Amino acid sequence: MENLDPKKVLADLTKNANKYCGAVNPICLDDYVACGGYEASSKVVNNEVDVISILKDANLVARKKLNELCADRWIGAETVVCETEDPMAILDLKVQTEAPHVIVEAMIIFMHVNNAKKGVIVVNDELAYNRLDKAVTDAKNAGLNDKDIIVSKVSIDGLKENAQLLANVVAIVQNSYKPAPAKGLKGVAIGGKVKNPGIYEIEDGTTYRKLIEEIAGGATGKVKAIKVGAPYGEYLSSDILDEKINFMSLMMNGMVRGTALIIVLDESTDMAKEISDYLGFLLNVSCGKCFPCKVGTKRMDEMVKEVVKGNATIENYNMIKSIAVNMNIGTLCPIGQKGAVPVLTALENFRDDFIKE
Numbered sequence: 001m002e003n004l005d006p007k008k009v010l011a012d013l014t015k016n017a018n019k020y021c022g023a024v025n026p027i028c029l030d031d032y033v034a035c036g037g038y039e040a041s042s043k044v045v046n047n048e049v050d051v052i053s054i055l056k057d058a059n060l061v062a063r064k065k066l067n068e069l070c071a072d073r074w075i076g077a078e079t080v081v082c083e084t085e086d087p088m089a090i091l092d093l094k095v096q097t098e099a100p101h102v103i104v105e106a107m108i109i110f111m112h113v114n115n116a117k118k119g120v121i122v123v124n125d126e127l128a129y130n131r132l133d134k135a136v137t138d139a140k141n142a143g144l145n146d147k148d149i150i151v152s153k154v155s156i157d158g159l160k161e162n163a164q165l166l167a168n169v170v171a172i173v174q175n176s177y178k179p180a181p182a183k184g185l186k187g188v189a190i191g192g193k194v195k196n197p198g199i200y201e202i203e204d205g206t207t208y209r210k211l212i213e214e215i216a217g218g219a220t221g222k223v224k225a226i227k228v229g230a231p232y233g234e235y236l237s238s239d240i241l242d243e244k245i246n247f248m249s250l251m252m253n254g255m256v257r258g259t260a261l262i263i264v265l266d267e268s269t270d271m272a273k274e275i276s277d278y279l280g281f282l283l284n285v286s287c288g289k290c291f292p293c294k295v296g297t298k299r300m301d302e303m304v305k306e307v308v309k310g311n312a313t314i315e316n317y318n319m320i321k322s323i324a325v326n327m328n329i330g331t332l333c334p335i336g337q338k339g340a341v342p343v344l345t346a347l348e349n350f351r352d353d354f355i356k357e
């Protein structure tokens with residue numbers, strides 16, 4: 001934590017999809033417009049910019065489609081859909097909840113480029129649904145959106161992109177998002193249960209397996225989890241071992257993956273104990289200014305300690321998850337928002353370590 005420079009972290013966050021989160025009133029169209037909102041979609045609709053070229057130059061890829069440029073998918077679709085189904089949906093929920101106009105603006109661009117007749121934003125969360133619905137209506141009434149965009153709780157077929165990627169499209173067209181270099185060598189730090197922890201330069205596209213087994217000398221046991229982007233990174237299962245480490249994708253997600261610090265955990269690791277240790281760290285860095293972080297971190301710490309002692313019930317699991325979700329969307333700064341990510345991903349990917357009934 002000593003090496004984490006908060007100014008650098010905040011600067012990184014302002015470059016990408018989350019730049020409007022916490023910076024504008026999510027239910028105020030005027031606020032968003034005053035900060036440059038709907039300028040990007042206006043340029044696109046008036047054909048002042050070549051979006052496909054810009055997106056290709058930016059090498060924009062989705063979290064789950066790292067080898068495919070989104071520009072190569074945007075070649076025409078009758079219906080385009082903003083929807084996500086992965087464990088990191090909390091990041092998408094964040095931008096949908098805190099900056100719904102970014103998603104509406106992105107949908108205008110998404111529809112225009114694909115010449116789509118219909119745009120659907122799929123979201124289950126009640127707060128995000130209401131804010132997005134209001135944003136669609138407000139933008140239409142203000143003459144900023146003439147597209148057929150609806151918000152739905154039901155999934156629909158069509159060309160799908162997640163909310164974070166779409167928000168990045170707005171930032172790229174605004175020329176405010178600078179992607180990390182996609183090619184060449186890049187420094188990465190690896191630690192935890194590997195024989196040769198350290199900092200290595202690896203080629204973009206190196207797999208996690210190659211990094212662990214060949215470059216870092218191998219794991220000390222069977223790999224159970226990989227934490228990508230410590231300290232606030234996601235706990236991923238060993239299913240990702242053969243995925244490529246894509247630096248642009250790491251950077252796209254801001255601080256969560258952008259630290260390029262990878263921690264390997266082997267099968268001897270109890271994920272509840274791991275999260276208990278992590279929450280001890282989070283308690284130390286929380287300043288206590290806002291309620292969901294101040295009380296939420298303390299309560300989660302107490303409850304996860306109960307899990308470690310053996311009180312691993314479904315009720316505990318659900319309560320910890322609920323507190324973490326509230327922290328992620330209801331806190332003032334990245335420590336609370338990103339701080340919930342390790343908890344949520346550990347609960348999602350290592351459920352059996354938290355429920356032993």
Ligand code: SF4
Nearest residue numbers: 288289290293333336
């Ligand atoms: S989220 Fe940030 S501001 Fe709020 S209590 Fe935590 S550290 Fe302080």
